[in-house]
Structures are given as C-alpha cells and as structure tokens.
Amino acid sequence: xxxxxxxxxxxxxxxxxxxxxxxxxxxxxxxxxxxxxxxxxxxxxxxxxxxxxxxxxxxxxxxxxxxxxxxxxxxxxxxxxxxxxxxxxxxxxxxxxxxxxxxxxxxxxxxxxxxxxxxxxxxxxxxxxxxxxxxxxxxxxxxxxxxxxxxxxxxxxxxxxxxxxxxxxxxxxxxxxxxxxxxxxxxxxxxxxxxxxxxxxxxxxxxxxxxxxxxxxxxxxxxxxxxxxxxxxxxxxxxxxxxxxxxxxxxxxxxxxxxxxxxx
Numbered sequence: 001x002x003x004x005x006x007x008x009x010x011x012x013x014x015x016x017x018x019x020x021x022x023x024x025x026x027x028x029x030x031x032x033x034x035x036x037x038x039x040x041x042x043x044x045x046x047x048x049x050x051x052x053x054x055x056x057x058x059x060x061x062x063x064x065x066x067x068x069x070x071x072x073x074x075x076x077x078x079x080x081x082x083x084x085x086x087x088x089x090x091x092x093x094x095x096x097x098x099x100x101x102x103x104x105x106x107x108x109x110x111x112x113x114x115x116x117x118x119x120x121x122x123x124x125x126x127x128x129x130x131x132x133x134x135x136x137x138x139x140x141x142x143x144x145x146x147x148x149x150x151x152x153x154x155x156x157x158x159x160x161x162x163x164x165x166x167x168x169x170x171x172x173x174x175x176x177x178x179x180x181x182x183x184x185x186x187x188x189x190x191x192x193x194x195x196x197x198x199x200x201x202x203x204x205x206x207x208x209x210x211x212x213x214x215x216x217x218x219x220x221x222x223x224x225x226x227x228x229x230x231x232x233x234x235x236x237x238x239x240x241x242x243x244x245x246x247x248x249x250x251x252x253x254x255x256x257x258x259x260x261x262x263x264x
Contacts, residue, residue, distance in 0.1 A: 002026060002264040006037070007085065008044060011109070011254035013201025013230025014077035017046045017262075018085050021053040034065035037262055044262060047193070047200050050078050052085070058094035060086055066195025073097040074140030076204020076250050080109035084254045097140030110251040113205070114140050116212055119243065127162045134168070135213045139248070141194075142174040143209035147217075151180035151188045156199040160192025177206040179213075185220050187211065188227045202228035208250050211236035216243060 004027070007018040017037050019027070027033060034049040036042070048066055055061035062082045064072040074097035083091050083102040093100040093111075101112040120136040135145040144163055148154055160176040163169075176192040189210050191203035211224035215238070226234040235251040 004033075004037075004262045004264060005259070006044065006262055007259045008046070008257040009050075009081040009085065009254060010257055011077035011080045011202070011204070012228055012232040012234055012252050014048075014075075014203065015046050015257070016048050016050050016078050016081050017044050018050045018052065018081060021051060027051075030063065030065050031069040031071070033264070034067065035069045036264070038067035044260070047196050048072070048075060048078055050075075050082055052082060055094040058092035058099055059088060060091070061094040062100075064095075066193075068195050068197060070195045071096075072141060072195055074100075074113075074205060076111065076113065076140075076206075076208060077202060077252070077254070078204070079111050080204065080250070080252060080254045083109045083111065084256070095140070107253050107255055108251065109254050110249055111204075113208055113248045113250060115248065116209070116245055118142075119213075119216070121213070121216060123168070125163070125166055125168050127159065127166065132163075134163070136169070136174070137209045137213055139205050139209045139212070141205050142169065142172055143177055143206055144169060144174040145177045145179055145210050145213045147179050147181070149180065151178060151190060154178050154190060156190050156192050160199065161197070164192055164194055175203065175206055175209075177203070177210045179210045181214070181218070182227065184218075185223060186225045186227065187214050190229050199229070201230035202232065202234070204234070204250050204252070207234045208236050208248060212238065212245055212248070215240060215245075
C-alpha cells in the first residue's frame with residue numbers, strides 16, 4: 001500500500017488536494033490519482049488536485065488535475081492556494097498558461113494572470129432549443145460568459161453542461177459563467193467547471209473572465225467585485241486600453257483546512 005502525504009486547502013469555496021512531488025516521488029500517474037483522491041465518497045474529496053513540482057524558471061511548478069483526470073492549463077483559486085502553501089510573499093508559479101506572479105499578505109492572496117486572448121462578444125448559440133447570447137474569453141483557460149437575470153434560479157448544472165459541450169467551443173470545450181449585474185462595479189457569478197463537470201462554489205479564472213467581459217460591456221472602473229456562490233467577494237483588478245487588458249489580478253482569501261495521509 002502506498003502512502004501519500006497531502007494538504008487539503010480551500011479558496012472561496014473551491015477546494016483542492018495539494019501534493020508535493022518531492023515528498024511523494026513514487027506517484028506514477030497523477031491523472032488516475034486525481035480521479036481517486038478527488039472523489040467525495042471514496043477519496044479525500046476536492047474540486048481538483050494540485051501537484052507541486054520543482055521549477056527551473058519559478059519558485060514552483062503547479063500542475064492542475066481535474067476530478068475526471070484531465071489536466072488543466074491554469075486554475076485561479078488553485079494558484080492562490082499554492083501561493084499560500086509555499087508561503088512566499090512574492091512567489092512565481094510556473095503553469096501551462098505561463099508564469100503567474102503573486103502577492104501574499106496573511107491569508108489574502110493576489111495573483112497576476114496572463115493577459116486574455118480571443119475575446120468575442122455577443123454571438124448567438126442555441127442550447128436546449130433556446131437562443132442565447134454568449135461571450136468568450138481565454139484567460140489561461142477558455143470561458144463562455146452568459147449574462148442573465150435571476151441568477152439564483154438558473155439550472156447551472158444542466159444548462160452549463162450543454163453550453164460547455166456546444167460545437168462553438170469544440171474541441172476544447174469551455175467553462176461556463178452565468179453572470180448577473182448587481183451594481184456599477186459588482187457582479188454575481190455561478191460557474192459550471194469543465195473537468196469537474198458540475199457547478200463549483202467559486203471559480204477564480206471565471207471571476208476574472210466575467211469581470212473583463214463586464215468591463216467591455218459597461219461603463220465601469222478598473223476594479224470589479226465578484227459575488228461567488230460561496231458568498232465570498234473576490235476582487236479583480238486590471239488596466240484597460242480600448243478592448244485590450246493588461247496587468248490583470250485576482251484577489252481573495254485562502255486557507256489550509258487539514259493535512260493527512262492518503263492510501264493507494
């Protein structure tokens with residue numbers, strides 16, 4: 001039986017199992033491990049596995065595996081957990097989406113994301129015999145952003161799954177953010193996450209993606225507050241010139257929940 005040391009962490013309701021490769025060198029298949037350890041009945045239970053490895057270009061390399069075993073390019077809340085875990089004030093993370101810079105102050109973690117790509121606004125899609133207006137942005141991972149009224153009434157799992165697999169977003173698919181405008185600089189968000197294949201209590205990259213699309217469609221400033229399903233307010237900062245964004249940051253709290261040993 002193989003013993004794996006892990007740390008359970010959470011950021012805004014997004015929970016992760018964090019494992020250091022150096023402490024667990026015998027891990028051969030992180031994809032299989034992610035499916036097992038993220039299982040909420042037979043494993044530890046989490047929205048994802050964060051595997052931290054040595055990096056030649058940053059303080060640590062962060063690999064993100066979804067509960068279905070797929071590997072993601074980036075995870076905003078996962079990155080914030082990783083920064084808190086390594087405990088450096090100004091750490092750099094190597095991810096498949098690029099280098100992520102960070103700022104740590106107590107339990108508040110702020111990360112700088114890569115600049116967004118492939119922004120598309122207000123294009124039609126048909127889902128479950130309904131015509132919807134969608135937006136798209138790649139913020140390290142792809143996001144479809146749908147503005148709605150009555151956010152609490154949306155069947156996120158059902159509609160989100162259909163949009164996530166829509167041909168407009170093939171072959172990669174997309175995370176799906178349902179967004180309600182609550183004020184000049186405040187939005188509410190619920191997200192269907194690809195790889196988790198269900199709604200999560202928060203999504204870091206989804207909060208950023210939704211904020212930037214919101215900024216393009218309204219007259220708002222360079223700071224957006226995002227009300228997540230977990231009820232925590234995440235903060236998104238950015239610089240904008242015309243339709244281009246730079247210096248994009250995500251800020252929120254993260255914490256260590258517990259440490260333990262998992263047996264394979």
